[in-house]
Amino acid sequence: MKTNVIELFKQKRPVVISGPCSAESEEQLLSTAKELADTGKVDILRAGIWKPRTRPGSFEGVGVEALGWMKKAKEETGLPISAEVAKFSHVFDALKHDVDVMWIGARTTVNPFSVQEIADALRGTDATVFVKNPLNPDIQLWTGAIERLQGAGITKIGLIHRGFAQHQKVKYRNEPKWQLAVEMKRRFPDMPMVCDPSHICGNRDLLQAVSQKALDLNMDGLMIESHINPEVALSDKDQQVTPSVLDQLLSDLVVRSTSVEDASFREKLDVLRSRIDMIDEDIMKLLGDRMKTSEEIGHVKNDEGITILQPNRWEEIIEKSLVKGGIHGLSEKFMKAYLKIIHQESIDHQNIVMNKAGNNVVK
CATH class of the missing domain: 3.20.20.70 (Aldolase class I)
Incomplete structure (x- = not known):
């Protein structure tokens, strides 16, 4: 059986x-x-x-x-x-x-x-x-x-x-x-x-x-x-x-509990989670502002007829951000992953702007 x-x-x-x-x-x-x-x-x-x-x-x-x-x-x-x-x-x-x-x-x-x-x-x-x-x-x-x-x-x-x-x-x-x-x-x-x-x-x-x-x-x-x-x-x-x-x-091995009934614990956790939610909201607002600025940069690049990707500027961002991230306790692995996805989103926003402006930009 x-x-x-x-x-x-x-x-x-x-x-x-x-x-x-x-x-x-x-x-x-x-x-x-x-x-x-x-x-x-x-x-x-x-x-x-x-x-x-x-x-x-x-x-x-x-x-x-x-x-x-x-x-x-x-x-x-x-x-x-x-x-x-x-x-x-x-x-x-x-x-x-x-x-x-x-x-x-x-x-x-x-x-x-x-x-x-x-x-x-x-x-x-x-x-x-x-x-x-x-x-x-x-x-x-x-x-x-x-x-x-x-x-x-x-x-x-x-x-x-x-x-x-x-x-x-x-x-x-x-x-x-x-x-x-x-x-x-x-x-x-x-x-x-x-x-x-x-x-x-x-x-x-x-x-x-x-x-x-x-x-x-x-x-x-x-x-x-x-x-x-x-x-x-x-x-x-x-x-x-x-x-x-x-x-x-x-x-x-330490087997930790998946939940706790203690009211005091739940209250402390709820306070911290609320703080996380507020921080996340601030981060998203800042990221939205960053992308709007990227779009403005796209308009400027389009007016001057230059490419979206500027390798020297990208390397400069990476170098500075890794140092700043370390100061705030963020690992190099995380910072590189974060910068990569932020950079790609910025490129996508600029690409849309420059295509709308009539340039022949390859997607």
């Missing part, structure tokens, strides 16, 4: 999903599962059955045989089990082996044809399905995957935030882009969202900080990879931790 996992998310926070990146052998999976169960902190066992690797030649999973090991682990530990599915046959095999939760991986979410195939395979079932964000930061693809499942009559749906692929090597294996996860929570407020720090980090040393950030953003669960002996893992060994290390990591 399958566990109602969605109900579990209503009872506990965070719900912890853990297990090896790949089910490599029956002994490895069962040993890991038993140690995870013994921590008393893991709610759902996970393992990769089919591993869609970026390039051929890497370990691509044991396949259907490993589902039998998962079912045995479920019987011996009492933990619900979860696995990734990427096509029709995967869904059939997972249902046959009483998998409690299926998840659609990032490489599959990016392909609407594959998502639709899975949705069609699930039609008429009472399955629980979680959807990982697509590899690229396209929130419409993520939303579309949810809508395809809903269109097939699936009602037990959750989200998994695992970060987004990037070309250059930076701190994280996959850039979190937390704002996209927050937007998905806004779009689907009744769906549980699980953060996958393992795939965001790609490095076990960063797991603690990312897990804490996810909880502070009010995510409902964590999916963290655990292996009985990560150093010999056949896939993603650097991001996996032993069950005992996971136990300590979870113990060190």
Whole structure:
């Protein structure tokens, strides 16, 4: 009998999903599962059955045989089990082996044809399905995957935030882009969202900080990879931790309340939020004034027959603003993002002005 996992998310926070990146052998999976169960902190066992690797030649999973090991682990530990599915046959095999939760991986979410195939395979079932964000930061693809499942009559749906692929090597294996996860929570407020720090980090040393950030953003669960002996893992060994290390990591997390009934607290918060609202209103008014001034500059440029973009002026603005932003406690990362979008809006306003004035300006 399958566990109602969605109900579990209503009872506990965070719900912890853990297990090896790949089910490599029956002994490895069962040993890991038993140690995870013994921590008393893991709610759902996970393992990769089919591993869609970026390039051929890497370990691509044991396949259907490993589902039998998962079912045995479920019987011996009492933990619900979860696995990734990427096509029709995967869904059939997972249902046959009483998998409690299926998840659609990032490489599959990016392909609407594959998502639709899975949705069609699930039609008429009472399955629980979680959807990982697509590899690229396209929130419409993520939303579309949810809508395809809903269109097939699936009602037990959750989200998994695992970060987004990037070309250059930076701190994280996959850039979190937390704002996209927050937007998905806004779009689907009744769906549980699980953060996958393992795939965001790609490095076990960063797991603690990312897990804490996810909880502070009010995510409902964590999916963290655990292996009985990560150093010999056949896939993603650097991001996996032993069950005992996971136990300590979870113990060190601070789980903050999502709401407080105390009237004094609410009053203080309301005062501060009112202040924020007034500041936001002032900012919008100033931005509106700034754009009106940009339009006036557009008229002057048009009269003189010069281009909208003036690179030297733009570089000057960036240099000065980064210094001023730092004085006011604003990070360089924020200032660059802010300046970029403000600059583009100014260009758009000037472009409209100069087009109306009759110039042949390329949009």
